[in-house]
Amino acid sequence: MTSYENLPLYLMNVKVFVKMGLIDSSGWIKRFLYGLILIISFVGQMINFCKTWSEDIGDTSMNFYCLLLVTHCLIRFFIVVKKAHKFERFFLCIKQWYTNIELKGDPQMVGTLQEITIKTQKLSKITIYVAALATISAFLYPVSFDERKHMIEVQYLFFDTLQTPFYELFYLMQVVLVTPTILVLYLPFTNILLISLMFGELVLKDLCV
Numbered sequence: 001m002t003s004y005e006n007l008p009l010y011l012m013n014v015k016v017f018v019k020m021g022l023i024d025s026s027g028w029i030k031r032f033l034y035g036l037i038l039i040i041s042f043v044g045q046m047i048n049f050c051k052t053w054s055e056d057i058g059d060t061s062m063n064f065y066c067l068l069l070v071t072h073c074l075i076r077f078f079i080v081v082k083k084a085h086k087f088e089r090f091f092l093c094i095k096q097w098y099t100n101i102e103l104k105g106d107p108q109m110v111g112t113l114q115e116i117t118i119k120t121q122k123l124s125k126i127t128i129y130v131a132a133l134a135t136i137s138a139f140l141y142p143v144s145f146d147e148r149k150h151m152i153e154v155q156y157l158f159f160d161t162l163q164t165p166f167y168e169l170f171y172l173m174q175v176v177l178v179t180p181t182i183l184v185l186y187l188p189f190t191n192i193l194l195i196s197l198m199f200g201e202l203v204l205k206d207l208c209v
Helices: 013-020 029-052 057-082 084-104 107-140 166-208
Strands: none
Touching: 013 166, 029 057, 029 166, 057 084, 057 166, 084 107, 084 166, 107 166
């Protein structure tokens, strides 16, 4: 276990990256599988978007939004994987700063640090609850239509994803693989960015004392 994995400031966000194998890991299998899931989904979305972009403005808008979401997650995935060592050094620095302020800092700064930690933990928990509601809505979205739909509409060249058994297979894949992958990439990355900005402000104040 890394020294920064259970840092209270980040709650479970850094731990998610570690458990996924994106950082602090020499193994490539997890990274390969996560990348493969996103790439397969991205390719299917691109084909679907190109084939259906002029059919219905509502469907096109939703498809475009989902395409941007997966593209965003794909970019974040490659950033974290490519810069894994820099992320690790960054978290180690945060851990050192956090410990130094906690042990040697001015009492007022220590109090501010505790307040920020409470705020960041609340932020992380709120995002989890919001993500849970969004995920439930996404699971129910295809059921609200009379015709067959996926949460993320995809098409491929050699088979129809709306025909049995491909429809059931891809629906299951999106529920079990694609959606969790998007969540564990998107939310921790965003939370880490916001939390780091909040902590950075405190560090600047500490340097000015």
